[in-house]
Amino acid sequence: MLRPISFNFIRRYSRLNNFELEYFCSSQNINEIEQNIAQRKGVGNIKRVCELYDQYKSVNKEEKTTIENELISEILKIPNRTHPEVMKNSIDGNSTIVKLIGEKKVFNNKPLEFQEIAKRMNLVRTDQLGNYSGSKSYYLLGAMASLERALVQYAMKTLMANNFELISVPDLIPRELVEKCGLLTSGVRNQVFVLDEKLHQNNICLSGTSEMSLAGLYMNHIFEEAELPIKLAAVSRCYRSETSNLAEERGLYRVHEFTKVEMFLIVTPEQSDSMLEYIRNIQEDHFSLLDLHMQVLDMPPDELGAPAYRKYDIEAWLPGREYYGEISSCSNCTDYQSRRLGIQYRNKNGELKFVHTLNGTASAIPRLLIALIETGQKEKGVVELPKVLHKYMHGQEIIKKQTKIPTLKLIKSKQ
Incomplete structure (x- = not known):
């Protein structure tokens, strides 16, 4: 089960700061995002995004770059939200x-x-x-x-x-x-x-x-x-x-x-x-x-x-x-x-x-x-x-x- 996470530290990393990790990696939004991906015929995997983010937080500075690149690559696959109407x-x-x-x-x-x-x-x-x-x-x-x-x-x-x-x-x-x-x-x-x-x-x-x-x-x-x-x-x-x-x-x-x-x-x-x-x-x-x-x-x-x-x-x-x-x-x-x-x-x-x-x-x-x-x-x-x-x-x-x-x-x- 995905757990709520803190986003305070990401301000140090400008590349990730461009993306709404507060939205993507919140357990309350996973079902909504998965449904949107399915309806949009997208190829994104939001659970993989959250897994990579958890890894990113726990590794040392030398390993962060590799995981960050993969994390951003996965985020780029997620389609935009869809207008409610x-x-x-x-x-x-x-x-x-x-x-x-x-x-x-x-x-x-x-x-x-x-x-x-x-x-x-x-x-x-x-x-x-x-x-x-x-x-x-x-x-x-x-x-x-x-x-x-x-x-x-x-x-x-x-x-x-x-x-x-x-x-x-x-x-x-x-x-x-x-x-x-x-x-x-x-x-x-x-x-x-x-x-x-x-x-x-x-x-x-x-x-x-x-x-x-x-x-x-x-x-x-x-x-x-x-x-x-x-x-x-x-x-x-x-x-x-x-x-x-x-x-x-x-x-x-x-x-x-x-x-x-x-x-x-x-x-x-x-x-x-x-x-x-x-x-x-x-x-x-x-x-x-x-x-x-x-x-x-x-x-x-x-x-x-x-x-x-x-x-x-x-x-x-x-x-x-x-x-x-x-x-x-x-x-x-x-x-x-x-x-x-x-x-x-x-x-x-x-x-x-x-x-x-x-x-x-x-x-x-x-x-x-x-x-x-x-x-x-x-x-x-x-x-x-x-x-x-x-x-x-x-x-x-x-x-x-x-x-x-x-x-x-x-x-x-x-x-």
Whole structure:
């Protein structure tokens, strides 16, 4: 049986002081934490954390470092707590529909899906790319490449109007930063591309989202309370090693790399709940002008990922595929990332506290392209673009079949 423990001595050890050992190693919280791990489909072992902590207290100074490293490694596996409303509303494990936006478009004939439209109009290449860029890759051609740029510009205008600060971020980041932000870099659930250590002699990863680079920019930083909230935006290439054999996730729906416009916020604990709603409102207003039918979902515990305390997804109706597909999400990560990264603020009383971090997608290009093309398709073999994008497409209102783009051919390698 786990017994209550004293935490007075841990103030001497700054690395452990970043973590809530008072919470993790209290016998009163073990069942709650185990239940949260199970519901979140996590891999953490809270009893092992408590065992290591007991060992840590009893060994001499020379042995503490080894145990401390293992103890921190185990703590990093524990997922964030879950918002009480999420736990209450997700008893059946399903997401909760918060609201519906827009109406489903009515077609005279059965609408085509994105891949068929793109093939007929010579807009995208996703097949036979082994000799060019590998599987789960793609080429956006002509007007489709222009539409990608238009969506980025439209997203940036929205964020600049909401006083976000634009930052250009690196795509190569340390493995340690990825893990401190809450992503696994090894194991079966790993989504991260890691560079070959034998060739590069570093634990370097390809960034899966600019959120991690933005968080890393402020590692070990102390803000003054008056500086918060901090609102940052970045346009970056995102790399994911995840694959899928599901028919509904074919083509551009799940790929190894894509362009994304991301929001990242640093706030006080008192601000984080309201700021999550603030991000969601920005997303809803932003996507509503694209003439899509959407549903906003409050996601259940098993869909949150390790860092999120609460997460909203926005799914667009894809008429060609006849299902809703995720185009955006926003998450409140509370102090999960800031404790691991050492990001704090000094309050009005001079006390140091950990900030809360939030993130949200302003534009994830491939899935938005699918939604726009399937929704905008017309019987005459053209795609109608939303009015809000016309100025970013230099006045172009429709996309027609392209004839001047070369066709990629399969090249057989000679042995």
